Amino acid sequence: MVFEELAVEVLAEPPTDEARREVIALVELVRADPRAWPDVRDPGSIEEIREAFGAHCWIQFMPFAGAIEVREIGWVG
Template sequence: MRYGVVVEDLAVEVMAELPSDHARREVLGLIECVRRDPRAWPDVRDPGSWEEIRKAFGPRCWVQYMPHAGAIEVREIGWIG
């Protein structure tokens, strides 16, 4: 199954504020890895939560996302670089 990507508004804002093109490429590369195999990353939902929330880590970034309806929804992006 091929997944699409939906990006929440806050994650879009973070992408716009990344310090360089290299940082954006790194984040987009991680999102592409997640898109190809969304369930390969750990489920980090709180006990009792019905939403499947996963988190993936790159060398200097991370994304929190939800796989659903044939797509991934990127909820948060973090950058430590």
């Protein structure tokens, strides 16, 4: 698992400990089956960008070589 710099910064300061646990659980779920989540890349883009949503968080990621690269993390609410 690889986290982009901005994702690392966001994960370092979640709104609550519960939020941090939720995003980690979502990342683990995505890592197990990354292509089960919708592809949201822009038309013509060669990068495969996917998004996954939890109850209070979301992540944007790229699957590659049996791993995922987390590009963005967001909090709902």
